[in-house]
Amino acid sequence: MTKVIRIGTRDSELALWQANTVKSALEKLGHKTELVPVKSQGDLVLDKPLYEFGITGIFTKTLDIAMLTNEIDIAVHSMKDVPTALPKGIVEAAVLKRAHTQDILLHKGTDFLNSRGTIATGSLRRKAQWLHRYPDHNVVDLRGNVNTRLQKLEDNDWNGAIFAAAGLERINLKPESYMDLDWMIPAPAQGAMLVVAKEDDSYCLKALSALNHEKSQICVHLEREFLRTLEGGCTAPIGALATIEDNNIYFKGALFNIDGSKKFEVEKSIPASERAGFGKACAEEILRSGGAEVMKDIKNSIGRIQKN
CATH class of the missing domain: 3.40.190.10 (Periplasmic binding protein-like II)
Known part of the structure; x- marks a missing residue:
């Protein structure tokens, strides 16, 4: 047929x-x-x-x-x-096959990084990580498709906005003026x-x-297993990245509270042949180290916002 x-x-x-x-x-x-x-x-x-x-x-x-x-x-x-x-x-x-996993900052000059500035993003994960690194900055909400968000950045007096590199590269909109955010852990399955x-x-x-693409599938499955174990159906500031090198899997994951003041991180490697349950085990380590209480607070905070 x-x-x-x-x-x-x-x-x-x-x-x-x-x-x-x-x-x-x-x-x-x-x-x-x-x-x-x-x-x-x-x-x-x-x-x-x-x-x-x-x-x-x-x-x-x-x-x-x-x-x-x-x-x-x-x-x-x-x-x-x-x-x-x-x-x-x-x-x-x-x-x-997975593309570029990294987040990048589109900006109008970087002098603001050492003082006060305003960054735009619609992602709780990006917001929390930015505030963790730059607690004196202001983060505003940015919604819409890639083209809409690029236009909003141009139309507003924000210092910059955070985008996934892969999305901009795929439609040839990645500008010359950007900064790689190699310290920012991407969303599970980003790219x-x-x-x-x-x-x-x-x-x-x-x-x-x-x-x-088998290698991409293996990596994103581990990241999503990590996400599923942590979130329980709740949107939360969670980042995860798995890579495969020489038959070993390298995993880095983190959970932040909404304002970025708390961070729980795990970084581990394991032979690819032993990967079953690896994402879940990494998430459970974070939950045991204090992440469970943070997830509870996040769910309560988002619940209050949705009611209002």
């Missing part, structure tokens, strides 16, 4: 780039495809921080519904936006693209299996 694979995607420039990358890869393998762009609630409502929505998967929920109602066959996501628990009936079909399909769709699952 052959069929046209309907590819669901958000309609931002970056999301379309990702979807077209999957489209081209599938067509090179001989499959017929069609793009089906949709808008998510996260794209439509830009005046609230993401954690105020009170649900996980704000950028993926619309595509999940479209898939379960048979409007699309597969969906392409930035993997860091995908909840660690997929909806019933939807499964991971492929993790593409990775995930394709999901229906659990009972054997045709799409087989087609997509050819696109899977």
